[in-house]
Amino acid sequence: MTTPKSRIDDLALFGGTPAFSSELHVGQPNVGERQALLRRIKDVLDRKWLTNDGPLLHEFEQRICELIGVRNCVAVCNATIGLEILTRAIGLSGEVILPSFTFIATAHALRWHGVTPVFCDIDSATHNIDPIRVAELINGRTSGIIGVHVWGRPCNVDMLVDLAKRHNLKLLFDAAHAFACSHKGRMIGGFGNAEIFSFHATKFVNTFEGGAIVTNDDELADRLRLMRNFGFAGFDIVTSLGTNGKMNEVSAAMGLTSLESLDNFIETNRRNYHLYRRQLAYIPGISLLRYQEGEKCNYQYVVLEIDETVAGVSRNMLDDILWPENVLVRRYFYPGCHRMEPYLTDDPEAGLRLPQTERLANRVLSKPLSLRQGSNEITAICALIGFIVKHAAAVKTRLSMKPVFHHPWRS
Numbered sequence: 001m002t003t004p005k006s007r008i009d010d011l012a013l014f015g016g017t018p019a020f021s022s023e024l025h026v027g028q029p030n031v032g033e034r035q036a037l038l039r040r041i042k043d044v045l046d047r048k049w050l051t052n053d054g055p056l057l058h059e060f061e062q063r064i065c066e067l068i069g070v071r072n073c074v075a076v077c078n079a080t081i082g083l084e085i086l087t088r089a090i091g092l093s094g095e096v097i098l099p100s101f102t103f104i105a106t107a108h109a110l111r112w113h114g115v116t117p118v119f120c121d122i123d124s125a126t127h128n129i130d131p132i133r134v135a136e137l138i139n140g141r142t143s144g145i146i147g148v149h150v151w152g153r154p155c156n157v158d159m160l161v162d163l164a165k166r167h168n169l170k171l172l173f174d175a176a177h178a179f180a181c182s183h184k185g186r187m188i189g190g191f192g193n194a195e196i197f198s199f200h201a202t203k204f205v206n207t208f209e210g211g212a213i214v215t216n217d218d219e220l221a222d223r224l225r226l227m228r229n230f231g232f233a234g235f236d237i238v239t240s241l242g243t244n245g246k247m248n249e250v251s252a253a254m255g256l257t258s259l260e261s262l263d264n265f266i267e268t269n270r271r272n273y274h275l276y277r278r279q280l281a282y283i284p285g286i287s288l289l290r291y292q293e294g295e296k297c298n299y300q301y302v303v304l305e306i307d308e309t310v311a312g313v314s315r316n317m318l319d320d321i322l323w324p325e326n327v328l329v330r331r332y333f334y335p336g337c338h339r340m341e342p343y344l345t346d347d348p349e350a351g352l353r354l355p356q357t358e359r360l361a362n363r364v365l366s367k368p369l370s371l372r373q374g375s376n377e378i379t380a381i382c383a384l385i386g387f388i389v390k391h392a393a394a395v396k397t398r399l400s401m402k403p404v405f406h407h408p409w410r411s
Helices: 034-047 055-068 079-090 104-111 131-137 157-166 218-227 249-260 262-280 315-325 355-361 375-390 392-400
Strands: 072-076 095-099 116-120 142-148 170-174 194-198 211-215 232-234 286-288 302-306 364-367
Touching: 034 055, 034 249, 055 072, 055 211, 055 249, 072 079, 072 218, 079 104, 079 170, 079 194, 079 211, 079 218, 095 104, 104 116, 104 142, 116 131, 131 157, 142 157, 157 170, 211 218, 249 262, 262 286, 262 302, 262 375, 315 364, 315 375, 315 392, 375 392
Parallel strands: 095 116, 095 142, 142 170, 170 194
Antiparallel strands: 072 211, 194 211, 286 302, 302 364
């Protein structure tokens, strides 16, 4: 059920009825074939093998290896723990270069283990870490580079690999957005020393909560498996430092069920993405992020970049207006890791060295996309954005007036 707008006082922010009667989320969970999932969960309960390297875990890891084309997959309870374990297993120390335009967990995982994140600026066109800026930051304390495949679009892998080789650095990729995507015809997951996938509930393929480290380095994979299980190499035999990073059997059951629906998930995402693209094309100042159609892509994110000088409204204004309409857009990755703690206190002037990050963090909105959304919902969202932009001047004037309806959706 949608409520169209004919005048600006119809906007929910100003006291009107929300455009949607229920909330539309970014990353609403996909479930796949419910009965297949329930059968797997029943089998888990019947076996009474709930965790600790169960059969579904091994099946899930094998399926990932086959799909990605890597030798090793080490499934973990979540991607953040995966990155922490990888940090230890591969021996990162001193400083590691990574983008600030990423989810905070990428930086936190390093800092948690005493490694200093050094934030690098991004390429304004790709939204990914800029290898030219990376080269400028390498020094005697640098032990590694972490590239983030933002939105599932691959980093400049070739330049990063070259930099890592020339300076004898470890190269990792945060591939949380990039499961089932490819780079130059090769699946993401096999680049660098290792890559990390997220299977959080908000990802298009999920394990309720989970992640996986993938690598072609067999010795590294052996260390990772030890470390995710407290360092146990057998009963009563502990051979290394470790933690509890294991994925349980119910999560693996969800992962296997999700993989069976992988093609359907991607096709639905692709169809919805292209519908957004067609309907937003004529709204001035609103640019939709594009994907390389020649590569495999999961189309998981519908990302808008708002140019206030053309649209007449800023990203933050659009965000403030859409939330009360139950269109729960997200300002990824605002304000940037460098403006979050503890990094802001450590280096309050970091933003001066990150102009593209600062610019993009104030222009980007991610739109709702899920299997439950049909063409009617997408058409209504695009019409709502078009209405706001068309009446931008009046909306700005109304926003400057007091009182403005205070909505409870955002703190």
